Amino acid sequence: ETxxxxxxxxxxxxMTNKKSLKCEQHLGHNAMYWYKxxxxxxxxxxxxxxxxEQTENNSVPSRFSPECPNSSHLFLHLHTLQPEDSxxxxxxxxxxxDRGYGYTFGSGTRLTVV
Amino acid sequence: xNQVEQSPQSLIILEGKNCTLQCNYTVSPFSNLRWYKQDTGxxxxxxxxxxxxxxxxxxxxxxxxxxxxxxxSSLHITASQLSDSxxxxxVVTGGGNKLTFGTGTQLKVEL
Numbered sequence: 537e538t539x540x541x542x543x544x545x546x547x548x549x550x551m552t553n554k555k556s557l558k559c560e561q562h563l564g565h566n567a568m569y570w571y572k573x574x575x576x577x578x579x580x581x582x583x584x585x586x587x588x589e590q591t592e593n594n595s596v597p598s599r600f601s602p603e604c605p606n607s608s609h610l611f612l613h614l615h616t617l618q619p620e621d622s623x624x625x626x627x628x629x630x631x632x633x634d635r636g637y638g639y640t641f642g643s644g645t646r647l648t649v650v
Numbered sequence: 651x652n653q654v655e656q657s658p659q660s661l662i663i664l665e666g667k668n669c670t671l672q673c674n675y676t677v678s679p680f681s682n683l684r685w686y687k688q689d690t691g692x693x694x695x696x697x698x699x700x701x702x703x704x705x706x707x708x709x710x711x712x713x714x715x716x717x718x719x720x721x722x723s724s725l726h727i728t729a730s731q732l733s734d735s736x737x738x739x740x741v742v743t744g745g746g747n748k749l750t751f752g753t754g755t756q757l758k759v760e761l
Contacts, residue, residue: 538695578654578751579694579739626693636747639684641693 539563540642548648557612557645559627567633568610571626586633617649652677654752662758671755673723673740681743688737730759
């Protein structure tokens with residue numbers, strides 16, 4: 537394990553469902569990130585949290601709603617998703633946003649929208 | 651525009667053979683360059699990280715090189731094993747700690 541834990545590992549949901557992805561890190565990091573990885577595309581940064589505050593939202597549709605209750609936990613709430621949202625969602629953490637020391641990824645959640 | 655291009659897109663080699671993966675980038679300013687290994691359905695795992703002043707770094711059978719003048723990097727895998735089958739991603743960190751990702755090279759090692 538890398539120290540960044542994501543649950544669930546796999547998720548299948550209908551377009552009308554509401555679900556949440558969870559990320560937890562025990563590395564003492566203060567920055568946490570959500571990425572989307574689609575087939576044959578580079579990783580796309582979605583959201584950045586630094587010391588629990590959202591510092592970046594890269595034009596992500598509102599059907600994705602992040603939540604960061606503390607520096608160790610990050611959630612991605614999902615609702616009314618589309619089939620094209622099917623992808624591997626990766627969480628990462630680093631020391632803080634300006635210092636990328638220890639940049640570490642979780643194992644990801646494979647999301648399928650049906 | 652900051653970009654990272656990797657080649658080849660995919661590669662098949664026989665077990666025990668060596669191979670070299672390439673990464674060219676246009677990211678500026680430059681902070682560091684990382685190579686990650688990503689097994690299917692898993693998150694990327696860091697192999698090496700190099701700053702401007704480093705031109706080679708090894709991690710077991712993996713050796714990365716960096717030429718900051720030509721903005722090129724390579725990852726050399728020695729004596730490949732079946733477990734080396736994965737996607738290898740080049741990531742360049744630029745100003746403001748922003749990461750630019752390549753699309754990866756998909757390596758398959760066969761018997």
